[in-house]
Amino acid sequence: MFAISLGGDGAELRPLEPWHAEDLLAHMERGRDFVGRHVGLPDRVTDLASSRSFLRSYAERAAADTGRLYGIWTDGRLVGGVLFRTMDTATGTAEAGCWLEPSAVGRGLVTRAARVIIDWAIEERGMHRVEWRVSSENEASIAVARRLGMTRDGVLRESYPHRGRRVDMEVWSVLAPEWRAAGPGGAAG
Numbered sequence: 001m002f003a004i005s006l007g008g009d010g011a012e013l014r015p016l017e018p019w020h021a022e023d024l025l026a027h028m029e030r031g032r033d034f035v036g037r038h039v040g041l042p043d044r045v046t047d048l049a050s051s052r053s054f055l056r057s058y059a060e061r062a063a064a065d066t067g068r069l070y071g072i073w074t075d076g077r078l079v080g081g082v083l084f085r086t087m088d089t090a091t092g093t094a095e096a097g098c099w100l101e102p103s104a105v106g107r108g109l110v111t112r113a114a115r116v117i118i119d120w121a122i123e124e125r126g127m128h129r130v131e132w133r134v135s136s137e138n139e140a141s142i143a144v145a146r147r148l149g150m151t152r153d154g155v156l157r158e159s160y161p162h163r164g165r166r167v168d169m170e171v172w173s174v175l176a177p178e179w180r181a182a183g184p185g186g187a188a189g
Helices: 018-035 048-064 109-123 139-147 175-180
Strands: 011-015 068-074 079-089 095-099 128-137 151-162 165-177
Touching: 011 079, 011 109, 018 048, 018 079, 018 095, 018 128, 048 068, 048 175, 068 109, 079 165, 095 165, 109 175, 128 139, 128 151, 151 175, 165 175
Parallel strands: 095 128
Antiparallel strands: 011 068, 068 079, 079 095, 128 165, 151 165
16 A cells, blocks of 8 residues: 655545545544535445445546545544546546545645645646536635636536535636646645
């Protein structure tokens, strides 16, 4: 297994795999209400079986080269994650995303972790475009997109059903030439 340091504060980025089902469930229990304000993950991971099933689905995506899932760990505890919800190597487009429990907010963990996976997608996997789709109400995630040097492409009005209502989704993106022009690891911030 590998772990990538996310800075000098003990935070690491690691693959999140089916054998982490108990860790993911405990993490969701700590952050269910907070994470669920904008993301559907807490509604999918409700018990050990659903946690294992979610992780298995991403292991299958990784095997098919259509997605990836990574955990953000601090002091040995899972506190969030970043992922490629989709990866289309034929078109060179991937959709990145994130979530974080309240205890880890405000430390730049998502920005640092997203920078690592976007750099990998562009430099190692040859992706041309990385998208970030986010609820228009999720100001923290929009701020991450900005820090990553992404451009707001537009708004998909009422396109995402979430907890009984339809939510506007913003599409942000960065293109490989823009990422490379920003220097190692993409945009500063």
